[in-house]
Amino acid sequence: MFSNTAMQKRLQKELMQFQQEPPKGMTIDTESVSNTLTTWIVHIEGAEGSLYHGEKFQLQFRFSNRYPFDSPEVMFVGSEIPVHPHIYSNGHICLSILTDDWSPALSVQSVCLSILSMLSSCTEKKHPPDNSFYVRTCNKSPKKTKWWYHDDSV
Amino acid sequence: MHMRPDEGEGSGGPMNADEAEVRQRRPMDEEGASAEPDGATGTSTQQDGHFECNICLDTAKDAVVSRCGHLFCWPCLYQWLETRPNRQTCPVCKAGISKDNVIPLYGRGSSNQQDPREKLPPRPQGERPEPETHGPFHNFGLGDGGFQMSFGIGAFPFGFFASTFNIGNGQFGGHPPRPNVPQNPEEQFLSKVFLWVAVLFMFWLLMA
Numbered sequence: 001m002f003s004n005t006a007m008q009k010r011l012q013k014e015l016m017q018f019q020q021e022p023p024k025g026m027t028i029d030t031e032s033v034s035n036t037l038t039t040w041i042v043h044i045e046g047a048e049g050s051l052y053h054g055e056k057f058q059l060q061f062r063f064s065n066r067y068p069f070d071s072p073e074v075m076f077v078g079s080e081i082p083v084h085p086h087i088y089s090n091g092h093i094c095l096s097i098l099t100d101d102w103s104p105a106l107s108v109q110s111v112c113l114s115i116l117s118m119l120s121s122c123t124e125k126k127h128p129p130d131n132s133f134y135v136r137t138c139n140k141s142p143k144k145t146k147w148w149y150h151d152d153s154v
Numbered sequence: 155m156h157m158r159p160d161e162g163e164g165s166g167g168p169m170n171a172d173e174a175e176v177r178q179r180r181p182m183d184e185e186g187a188s189a190e191p192d193g194a195t196g197t198s199t200q201q202d203g204h205f206e207c208n209i210c211l212d213t214a215k216d217a218v219v220s221r222c223g224h225l226f227c228w229p230c231l232y233q234w235l236e237t238r239p240n241r242q243t244c245p246v247c248k249a250g251i252s253k254d255n256v257i258p259l260y261g262r263g264s265s266n267q268q269d270p271r272e273k274l275p276p277r278p279q280g281e282r283p284e285p286e287t288h289g290p291f292h293n294f295g296l297g298d299g300g301f302q303m304s305f306g307i308g309a310f311p312f313g314f315f316a317s318t319f320n321i322g323n324g325q326f327g328g329h330p331p332r333p334n335v336p337q338n339p340e341e342q343f344l345s346k347v348f349l350w351v352a353v354l355f356m357f358w359l360l361m362a
Contacts, residue, residue, distance in 0.1 A: 006210060013211045068209060069237045104209040104234055105224075105245035 071102035216270030
């Protein structure tokens with residue numbers, strides 16, 4: 001069965017692959033990667049031609065030892081949180097592949113690309129409609145939120 | 155460096171030179187996709203990527219392939235199917251997938267030709283018909299007139315029990331129905347019991 005070490009083996013492979021051919025505008029903060037590989041921070045730049053061009057963000061990944069069968073916890077951290085209709089001001093991201101639609105064939109890289117494309121397709125910088133309520137009431141971990149996905153266009 | 159026809163057998167030198175040429179050319183016309191089995195050289199490492207499990211990203215062990223064409227280690231895929239027994243989808247393309255419609259792959263020279271799907275306990279024992287597709291009334295098979303009223307009343311508790319039992323065995327969840335499989339003796343017994351309960355109830359109704 002998949003054990004802790006299998007999870008680390010897979011993360012090791014992902015890390016190597018990411019570092020060998022990083023997608024445009026993305027770098028892994030290697031200092032943030034803990035020995036057990038359970039936390040990563042990825043620096044991500046807003047794509048050229050998008051509303052977020054020139055902005056830099058930090059995405060934090062946390063992996064449980066059931067990864068890749070369990071989705072990673074992904075959120076924006078640091079002082080810069082993108083203003084986006086699906087991103088709460090505490091960094092939580094409303095994206096179905098991070099919970100219900102997660103698949104073990106997804107990877108850190110594919111999640112980063114999805115998030116970047118979500119940013120790039122944004123047409124108006126604004127907070128989610130329920131931002132202040134959610135930020136006041138939510139759990140620390142976005143994985144504890146029961147997300148309600150309603151916008152398939154982004 | 156041309157090979158004379160009579161040299162064809164047993165002359166290693168010129169043969170290797172030709173192979174090297176072919177290998178150099180290959181990446182240009184087609185990204186190494188024309189896989190020629192060649193274990194001795196660097197090409198094999200390049201092609202390993204095509205045979206990696208989509209879940210552990212390692213070379214697939216006890217390989218199985220889904221009908222949508224995606225390769226997995228059987229232990230990896232098994233664990234994924236167990237993670238979401240109610241929604242078994244291919245991790246890569248989200249096509250429907252189940253234990254029964256993946257195909258084991260046997261490479262040349264692998265000593266163990268056992269079906270990898272046999273290896274992992276707990277393996278489901280036997281098979282059961284899918285509860286949803288048959289509906290609760292399936293097991294009665296009553297069609298004749300006089301019975302139809304009691305049928306509705308009697309069927310209710312049975313339907314209840316049937317679904318309870320199937321929830322208990324989550325791992326059968328996503329399997330397609332197999333109409334020719336005989337029913338579980340327990341189910342048959344229950345269906346008889348409730349049939350008799352229904353008959354007695356009708357009898358009591360008529361008498362009262």
